[in-house]
Amino acid sequence: MEGTDHDARLRWNRIAGIPFLEKPCPNGHTLCSKCKSRVNNRCPSCRHEINNIRCLALEKIAQSLDFPCSYQSQGCHEIFPYHDRLRHEHQCKFRPYNCPYAGSECSVTGDISTLMVHLTNDHKVDLHVGCTFNHRYVKSNPLEVQNATWMLTVFSCFDKHFCLHFEASQLGNEPVYMAFLQFMGEEDEAKDFSYDLEVGGNRRKLTWQGIPRSIRDSHRRVRDSHDGLLIPRNLALFFSGGDQQELKLRVMGRIWKET
Structure with a gap:
């Protein structure tokens, strides 16, 4: 009986977070639509094939109750009616962050500490401690000059983390290089900081x-x-000197906290 109660609570927790529910099999076992895809349309209780039938009774019950945020274990203690909870979770500050690495499509998500381990171990990004930086960016191959992208650099200062991006881009039809900084945290915290680039x-x-x-x-x-910071490609090559086929730029910057 104890195992049955546990299974029922687990199933209800899943149902509470999913807006569309299924009545999956002729035996009446209920499964949320997200979990349905994970079990390859086979009922995990009796192995019958799952049908695409909504369980409106459970949906209506769910809509009449209050539920904790799905990110409760990450620190969110808010409780909401069913649909308000779903809207909240799309903006909850405790929801996981996406990996900020731009060099490839990366599906890893997590909190900041998890992403820092991931960035250093999996993407091998450069990590620097300090609020000032001075980097030299060089591309000697003309084809690389046109589509240049440099490795993400992460800075740790004020007990926070910042990502420096520098890459080729477009401004309308004009090729440019762009450098910008991102804050590893929420937008309201990011506004506490400023930075300059040269x-x-x-x-x-x-x-x-x-x-x-x-x-x-x-x-x-x-x-x-x-x-x-945007710099047109022809100007960047002019800054680089020489025959304007090689890119040699220095990017300096500073991060500070607004008082």
Whole structure:
């Protein structure tokens, strides 16, 4: 009986988080639509094939009750009516973050400490401690100059973490290079910080000052919003000197906390 109660509680917890429910088999065993896909449309209790029939009775019961946030174990203690809970979870600050690495499509999610381990162990990113930086970016192959993307760099300062992106992009039809900083945390925390960037070479420079964007915004979204330092490719090559076939730029920056 104790095992049956546990199974019932587990099944109800799953049902409470899923808006569309299934009556999966002729024997009446109920499974949420998310778990249905995980068991290859076979009822885990009796192995009959699962049907695509909604269980409206359980849906109505769920809609009449209050439930804790699914991210309760991560620290959220909010309790909501059924549909309000679903809306909350899309914005809950305790929901996992997506990996901010831009060099490949990465499906890893987690809290900040989990992502830091993942970035250093799996993506082999450069990790620096300090609030100032000075990096040299070089590409000598003309094809690399056109589509340059450099390794993500992560900075740790003020007991927080920041990601520096620098890559080729487009501004309309004009090829540019873009550098920007993202904050590994929530947007309201990101607004507590500012940063400046300076890109230069050949005794010339451009500067930018801004607010780091939260990694809640995808790398692509920040890049496409042009919220960072932009330098046209022809100007970057001019900064690099030489025959304008080789890219040699220095990016310097500073992060500080607003008082």
